[in-house]
Amino acid sequence: MKTGDSQLPxxxxxxxxxxxxLWLxxxxxxxxxxxxxNGKIVTGLIWLGTFGLFGVGQVIDLFLIPRMVDDYNTKLRAKMGLSPYGVPLAQPAFVTNVIKPSREQLMVRLVRAAAKRGGKISVTQGVMDTGASFIEVExxxxxxxxxxxxxxxxxxxxxxIVYTFLEM
Structure with missing residues (x-):
């Protein structure tokens, strides 16, 4: 992170x-x-005021905790612009000094990348070779x-999925 960035980690x-x-x-x-x-503030306060729904809700949550954590982390990743697996979906807003190629320039870069690979390319290979986002390449x-x-x-x-350049 650069010194001038106001982004929090x-x-x-x-x-x-x-x-x-915390369940304990x-x-x-x-x-x-x-x-x-896990971001369930309202139900957390209800559990706090009713002794975990009289103990029944607390016991049931013992089995639901892994799913709660997964749901919370998925929402958190989505807010950060990441897929559920942590792959960036788009260029971060704080990235500056990056000149985004035009659509035509990206097409030319993809053709060159496919030429290096025998006329075939996947989206991931396109991202690696062009530096563009998954969404842009796809x-x-x-x-x-x-x-x-x-x-x-x-x-x-x-x-x-492989895209084949028919003229190569």
């Missing part, structure tokens, strides 16, 4: 082990802390598909 994802430790707060009559930790390849410059197929070994 990203919040680390919640951990299942931390949620279970029920032993001190602090029911619902695990829900508040939408550009689909645009080229519609115009007839590119064909689409699946790799027989991996099943990955």
């Amino acid at each position: 990203a919040k680390p994802p919640n951990k299942v082990s931390s949620a279970y430790l 707060g029920c032993l001190l009559q602090l029911n619902g802390l695990h829900r508040i930790y 939408s550009t390849l689909k645009e080229m598909l519609k115009t007839g410059y590119v064909g689409i197929d699946n790799d027989p070994d991996t099943g990955v």
Whole structure:
């Protein structure tokens, strides 16, 4: 991070082990802390005021905690512009000094990248070779598909979608 950036560091994802430790707060009559930790503020306060829905809700949550943590982390990643697997979906807003190539320039870069690979390229390979985002590369390849410059197929070994440049 550059010195002048006003961006705060990203919040680390919640951990299942931390949620279970907070669940143990029920032993001190602090029911619902695990829900508040996972962004379920209203139900966490209800659990706190009703002793975990009279203990029944607290016991049921023992089995629901992993799902709560996954849901919270998925929402957190979406806010940060990441896919559920942590892959950036778009260029971060704070990135400056990056000149975005025009649509035509991106098409030329994708053609060159495919030429290096025998006329075939996947979206991931396009991202690696051009530096553009997954969304930009995929939408550009689909645009080229519609115009007839590119064909689409699946790799027989991996099943990955491969775009084939028909003139190569």
